Amino acid sequence: MQTFILTFVILFLTLIGFILGKRRSVKISNGGVNKLHSLPGYYGLYVAMWCSIPAVIFLALWLSFENSIITTLIVSDLPDEMKDLPPDRMSLIVNDIKNLAEGNIVSKEPDEALKKAALHYSRLKEVAYASLFTLIMIISTVFGIFTYRKIQSNFRARNKVEKIMEIILIASSTVAIFTTIGIVLSVLFESIRFFRQIPVFEFLLGLKWSPQMAIRPDQVGASGSFGIIPLVTGTMLISFIAMVVAVPIGLMSAIYMSEYASYRTRAIVKPLLEILAGIPTVVYGFFAALTVAPFIRDTGALVGLDVSSESALAAGLVMGVMIIPFVSSLSDDVINAVPQSMRDGSYAIGATQSETIIRVLLQAALPGIVGSVLLAVSRAIGETMIVVMAAGLTANLTGNPFEAVTTFTVQIVTLLIGDQEFDSPKTLAAFALGLILFIMTLCLNIVALYVVRKYREQYE
Amino acid sequence: MNPNFDDIGETIGAPLLENGSAKINCNDVNVFYDDKHAIRKVSVDIGKNEVTAFIGPSGCGKSTFLRCINRMNDTITSCRVTGEVNIDNINIYNNELDVVLLRARVGMVFQKPNPFPKSIYENVAYGPKIHGLAQNKAELDEIVYTSLEKAGLLEEVKDRINQPGTGLSGGQQQRLCIARAIAVHPEVILMDEPCSALDPIATAKIEELIDELKQNYTIIIVTHSMQQAARVSQRTAFFHLGYLVECDDTKRIFTTPDHKLTQDYITGRYG
Numbered sequence: 042m043q044t045f046i047l048t049f050v051i052l053f054l055t056l057i058g059f060i061l062g063k064r065r066s067v068k069i070s071n072g073g074v075n076k077l078h079s080l081p082g083y084y085g086l087y088v089a090m091w092c093s094i095p096a097v098i099f100l101a102l103w104l105s106f107e108n109s110i111i112t113t114l115i116v117s118d119l120p121d122e123m124k125d126l127p128p129d130r131m132s133l134i135v136n137d138i139k140n141l142a143e144g145n146i147v148s149k150e151p152d153e154a155l156k157k158a159a160l161h162y163s164r165l166k167e168v169a170y171a172s173l174f175t176l177i178m179i180i181s182t183v184f185g186i187f188t189y190r191k192i193q194s195n196f197r198a199r200n201k202v203e204k205i206m207e208i209i210l211i212a213s214s215t216v217a218i219f220t221t222i223g224i225v226l227s228v229l230f231e232s233i234r235f236f237r238q239i240p241v242f243e244f245l246l247g248l249k250w251s252p253q254m255a256i257r258p259d260q261v262g263a264s265g266s267f268g269i270i271p272l273v274t275g276t277m278l279i280s281f282i283a284m285v286v287a288v289p290i291g292l293m294s295a296i297y298m299s300e301y302a303s304y305r306t307r308a309i310v311k312p313l314l315e316i317l318a319g320i321p322t323v324v325y326g327f328f329a330a331l332t333v334a335p336f337i338r339d340t341g342a343l344v345g346l347d348v349s350s351e352s353a354l355a356a357g358l359v360m361g362v363m364i365i366p367f368v369s370s371l372s373d374d375v376i377n378a379v380p381q382s383m384r385d386g387s388y389a390i391g392a393t394q395s396e397t398i399i400r401v402l403l404q405a406a407l408p409g410i411v412g413s414v415l416l417a418v419s420r421a422i423g424e425t426m427i428v429v430m431a432a433g434l435t436a437n438l439t440g441n442p443f444e445a446v447t448t449f450t451v452q453i454v455t456l457l458i459g460d461q462e463f464d465s466p467k468t469l470a471a472f473a474l475g476l477i478l479f480i481m482t483l484c485l486n487i488v489a490l491y492v493v494r495k496y497r498e499q500y501e
Numbered sequence: 502m503n504p505n506f507d508d509i510g511e512t513i514g515a516p517l518l519e520n521g522s523a524k525i526n527c528n529d530v531n532v533f534y535d536d537k538h539a540i541r542k543v544s545v546d547i548g549k550n551e552v553t554a555f556i557g558p559s560g561c562g563k564s565t566f567l568r569c570i571n572r573m574n575d576t577i578t579s580c581r582v583t584g585e586v587n588i589d590n591i592n593i594y595n596n597e598l599d600v601v602l603l604r605a606r607v608g609m610v611f612q613k614p615n616p617f618p619k620s621i622y623e624n625v626a627y628g629p630k631i632h633g634l635a636q637n638k639a640e641l642d643e644i645v646y647t648s649l650e651k652a653g654l655l656e657e658v659k660d661r662i663n664q665p666g667t668g669l670s671g672g673q674q675q676r677l678c679i680a681r682a683i684a685v686h687p688e689v690i691l692m693d694e695p696c697s698a699l700d701p702i703a704t705a706k707i708e709e710l711i712d713e714l715k716q717n718y719t720i721i722i723v724t725h726s727m728q729q730a731a732r733v734s735q736r737t738a739f740f741h742l743g744y745l746v747e748c749d750d751t752k753r754i755f756t757t758p759d760h761k762l763t764q765d766y767i768t769g770r771y772g
């Protein structure tokens with residue numbers, strides 16, 4: 042609520058800055074607006090930017106530090122015997138103080154010290170808010186006035202605004218990059234913890250995956266083995282089946298759409314195909330589990346094959362259908378991007394349409410098609426829901442598509458579901474799996490992007 | 502419509518050849534793009550083993566008319582052609598005609614060089630392969646090398662025959678496209694502004710080549726350069742707003758044209 046008000050205040054000041062800045066520039070120009078270096082709106086924008094950006098940055102910084110500072114302050118004010126409590130008890134007490142101050146339910150009957158601390162806490166909060174409010178007002182106005190006074194007829198507001206825009210854009214992309222780096226690092230660190238307990242070689246080359254560990258020392262049960270080879274084969278088997286479905290169908294529909302279909306058909310068929318990509322994967326998942334898998338099992342039974350009710354085949358087939366639009370849409374784009382002059386050249390020699398497609402277009406578009414297929418593969422590897430529902434959880438080391446297999450993503454899910462200790466190898470294994478998965482898809486994407494870029498260069 | 506053009510109905514000069522020396526005879530050809538009437542009632546003969554130049558201001562329909570002769574207009578959905586185009590007295594717009602074979606007989610070279618993203622060898626071998634002109638590798642080699650030779654490119658590329666055709670210079674690429682066209686032994690070669698993307702030296706080479714090729718092929722060339730038309734062609738046809746205004750011996754067209762529009766165009770007073 043308070044943040045909301047503060048945002049509103051900043052917006053209000055920004056608006057005022059804009060209006061005043063614009064007005065001043067018009068006034069300075071004495072009616073001859075074209076004597077100004079930039080259009081009046083730019084002067085307004087310039088002032089507005091200085092009114093808002095520093096204040097917003099300050100607000101963000103304040104909010105991210107406020108909590109920990111106030112907590113430190115109240116903790117230091119607690120009676121001595123409470124100060125020496127272990128950290129987890131301490132955080133409980135701090136929580137109680139906050140709840141008490143805000144009128145929420147407290148874990149036990151509050152004693153005198155707690156009440157005092159709560160009072161202290163709410164007072165601190167008030168002071169903090171008041172000072173934040175004032176500081177924001179001051180920052181916004183000071184920067185506003187300062188820039189307002191800089192406005193002169195030869196002041197290059199347009200260029201300055203351009204510069205600020207650039208900085209804002211850079212900042213946004215930096216946020217995205219740092220988030221990615223953050224995620225990767227956290228996965229990496231957890232994986233390192235895992236590899237302290239389970240050797241890397243055992244993990245990478247082990248043939249048995251069964252992460253169940255005894256929780257109590259006296260418990261009978263598995264001691265846990267973490268070999269990812271069954272997961273690798275499972276993932277590859279399912280992805281392979283998916284690609285066997287998706288690549289031919291996707292490619293052929295791409296060829297149909299880009300070469301044979303009329304404009305009208307294309308305008309209908311392409312979005313329809315792309316709807317496939319919009320279906321939530323859970324829906325595909327239960328379609329695979331409830332329709333496709335039993336169908337395959339029954340058909341298998343008819344011809345005397347022993348198909349388990351959860352099979353790699355079912356998951357792979359449905360996943361293939363899901364991936365069709367990825368392949369077709371991207372391939373369609375790259376085939377379309379082959380210059381018309383290639384087709385003309387081929388037709389003019391007397392090639393038929395299919396000869397032209399096979400010998401010229403596909404060859405010219407090949408790198409792009411390879412790129413789109415690789416992107417589709419990395420999509421298949423990362424897919425979770427369908428596999429969870431249709432392929433089972435058993436880590437079979439097999440190449441038989443009629444058996445149940447499991448994949449990286451499925452295992453990550455099962456490892457993290459339920460109550461977990463966050464430092465047992467079982468949970469940490471999820472991070473290690475995530476790391477391997479990430480490395481795999483990253484490599485695929487890099488290769489794919491490289492290939493696609495090569496292809497672009499060819500025609501530019 | 503501008504009253505000046507009302508009298509164009511009939512082509513003047515010598516559009517039709519006597520004594521049956523015509524390779525191609527076009528009779529009352531009209532072309533429409535949807536409702537746009539792009540070629541109007543054009544009748545003209547193209548002589549065998551000579552070079553005919555199509556000239557005229559931009560948008561007058563030269564390319565459109567050229568594409569009628571190998572039915573490349575079929576690839577444009579909105580395009581409709583009426584009238585007759587006879588090659589060796591056979592109407593290519595009759596229903597039995599196999600377009601694919603027609604295009605093997607009537608080759609085409611485009612304004613912008615458009616080699617396929619294949620090796621130089623494969624570019625030239627493309628046509629012979631799809632038409633089954635070679636029984637074995639040796640025959641194919643033979644066709645490829647003679648075509649490159651005829652296109653005057655062999656000397657320059659014989660060490661890099663397996664490298665991509667797209668890596669050649671613009672002028673070389675255009676000659677590669679000519680080699681590609683003649684590899685299927687066509688009778689007619691259509692060239693749509695083949696030199697407009699080339700520098701004067703490459704242009705001179707192509708013109709020289711056209712001059713040699715006319716011994717064996719019937720050639721039609723669209724060009725915006727009056728000098729080029731004068732240099733390479735024996736007959737010249739002047740188009741204007743979809744009409745064929747005048748057609749005659751090149752010499753006559755460039756010295757004593759009959760129509761004022763032609764006169765204005767070739768002296769650069771057009772417009």
Ligand SMILES: Nc1ncnc2c1ncn2[C@@H]1O[C@H](COP(=O)(O)OP(=O)(O)OP(=O)(O)O)[C@@H](O)[C@H]1O
Binds near residue numbers: 534557560564577579
């Ligand atoms: N694919 C097409 N669809 C519709 N109209 C077209 C198409 N191609 C050409 N036209 C029209 O037909 C007319 C003749 O075009 P064409 O390309 O034959 O002219 P041109 O004489 O070759 O011109 P330029 O010298 O600029 O190449 C033009 O008015 C053009 O707008």
Ligand SMILES: [Mg+2]
Binds near residue numbers: 563564565693
């Ligand atoms: Mg043209």
